[in-house]
Amino acid sequence: MSDSPAIEVTGLVKRFRREILTRDWGTWKTVLLRPFQRQRRRDLFTVLDGVSFAIDPGRTVAIIGQNGSGKSTLLKILAGIYKPDAGKVAVRGRVSSLIELGAGFHPDFSGRENVFLNGTILGLSKKEISERYDRIVAYSGLGDFIDAPVRTYSSGMYVRLGFSVAVNVNPDVLLVDEVLAVGDEAFAHKCEDKINEFKRAGKTICLVTHDLGAVEKFADEAIWLDGGSVAAQGHPKQVIDAYRQKVAASEDAIRRDEGAQPQAILDQARWGDGAVEIEGLRLLDGQGQARAVFATGDAFTVEMDYHLKQPLTDLAFGIAFRNAQDVLCYGTNTGIDRQDLGRAPERGVVSFKALRLDLVQGTYFLDVAAHAKDGRVYDYFKRAASFAVRSGVGDEGVFRPPHAWDIRPQGEKR
C-alpha cells in the first residue's frame, strides 16, 4: 500500500445557493428578465468552510457533528456527487458509497433483477455480479423472497438487499452515511461483522454517524465537524468527549431559554400564607454560573431570594428534587439539617450547596419552600424549576454513589 493518504481534503469549501433550499426554481421568465434586473441575487450559504484532513489507507474514520454541520455534504463531495467550490479533494481507489441503499431499485422488479440493476449502477459488470450473486443473496438473508417484487418487501428487507449489493462491490474506500441504524438486531450484527471484515482487509472506511457508541467501537480516528469546519480531529474518545461537552453546553443554553418562560413547566403549584415570599430562584454550577444542564457529579447550588413580609423567628427553608416520574429523589430543609438561620435579614439570599450532584441522567424538578419549624407553610413552590442531568454512563435508578469495582480471589485479604 502506498504512503499517500487514501482520502486527502485540503481547504474544502462548499456553498449552496439559498434558492436551492427554498425551492425557488428558475423559470424561463426569470431567465429572460435577468439581464434587466439591476443585480442578480447572490444569496450563498456556506456549508463547508475550509475543511482539511487526510485519512491514511486502512484507517476507519468517523465523522461526527450535530445536524446541519455539513457531514453528509462532505460525504457527498468525497463520493463525487457534489463539486467543491474551492479546495482540493483526492480519493484514491475504488469508492463505494453507502449513502443511498438500493438506489434505482424498481418496485415492480424482483429482488434478483434489482440486484443486477443496482450492481450495474454501482459500477459492476454483469459477470462480476453473477459471480457475487449467491453471496449477495445469502448475505441479505432474503431467501425465497428474492424472486418477489421489491414493492412487496418490508423496508428492512429493502435496505438489507441494498446493503448486500453495496458491500459486495469490493471497494478500496467505503463511505457510509448513517445507514447502519436500520434493520433488526441480527442485521446490525452482520453490518458490524462486515465493517470489521473490511477493516481487516485494510480498506479505508469513512463513516458518518450519530451513534457515538459505534464510533468508539469501530473508528481509529474521529473528525468532529461543527458549523462547516473541523472542530477537532484525533483519537475517538477525546473527540467524542469534546463533542459531548459542546452538545451539553448548547443544550444548556436552549434549556435556559426555555426556563425563562414561566409556562415551561406545566404543573407548577404554589401555596402558603404569604408571610415569606420566594422571589427569585437560580441554579448555579461550581463557578457560580447559571446552568440548566448538569453532569452527574457536578457541583450544584440552588439560590433563593426571599422577602420576609413580617418578622419571623421560626423560619426554615427547604428544597426537594423529583424526577420525571414524580418520585421524590431527595428532600431536606434547614430544620432537618439543624442549621440555625439566626436573625434572618428581611431580604436575603439563601443557598443550598451540593458538592456533588450524584443523580443519574434525566430531567428533574425542583421544589423550594419557606416554612415554620412546626410545618406551617409560608411559601411552597412545587416544580419551581427544572434541570437536566447528563451522563456518559447508562446506569439506572435515581442516584449514583461515588463507587469503584474490585475483584479478588476468595479468602484473600482485602
Add this chain to the structure above:
Amino acid sequence: MQLGQHLSELYRYRSLVVSLVGRDLQARYRGSVLGFFWTFLNPLLLLSVYALVFSVYFRVQMEHYSVFMFTGLLPWIFFSQVLMEGSGAIVDGGSLVTKVLFPLQVLPAVKVLSAFSNFLLSLPILAVFLLVAGVGLHLTWLAFPVVACVQLLFTFALTLALATANVFMRDTRHILGNLLTLWFFLTPVLYPLTQVPEKYHLLVYLNPAAIFTLAYQDVIFWGRWPRWDLLGAMALLSAVILFLAVALFEHYKEYFAEKI
C-alpha cells in the same frame, strides 16, 4: 474534446445503459396481462383509430392513405415521446442523481434508446400493413438505417439540451408539450408534401422533423431514395446541436445534484 469525453463515458457505461433500457421496456408493461405484447398492440390500435377517422369518416382522397399516415406517425411518436420523457430524465432521476455517482448523460440516453427500441419493435406491424395494403416492401428500405440514425442523432442532441434546461427551468417540459402539438401539424405527417403550396416548401425543409418524416415516407411508402442533401444537412445540424448540448450539459452537470 469535451464531446469525445462525454461519449466515451457513455460508452464505458454501456452495460448500465442496456440494463436501464431493459428496465424501461420491461417495466412499461410489467403486471399487465398481455405484457410485452402491448408493444405491438399499441401501434396497431393507434393505427385503427387513425384509419377509422381519416379513411372512413374524413375520407381523405389518397390511395393507401392510412398506410402513408402510419409511415410518418411512427417516427413522430418516437420523436415526441422522447422529447417529453427525455426532457425530464434528469429531474426524474431522483436519488440516482443526488446519491449515486455515474455519468448522468446515461439517463437521457436511456430514454432515447428505450423509445427507439419501441419504434423498431413497431416496424414489423408497419411491414405487415404495407404488405396487406399492397404497397409492398421497396428496395429503398435499405436506406432506412441511415434515416433512422440521423433522426436518432437529432433526437438525442435535442433531448440532452432539454433535459439540462429542465433541471434549472421546470417550465421547459410544459412549454414543450404545447410546442410539440404545433410542431406536429407543421410537419407533413398527416398530409403529403404535395398538398403544401409550392411557395411554402422551403419553410417545410427548414423543419428538421419534416426532413426525417419525408425521408421515411420516401423510403417506406413511395419507394424512392431520400433527399440525401437534406439528410446530410440535417446530420450536420444535429452534430452542431449535439456539440452545443454536450457543452451545456458538461458545464451545468455539477449543479444537477444540488438542484434536484
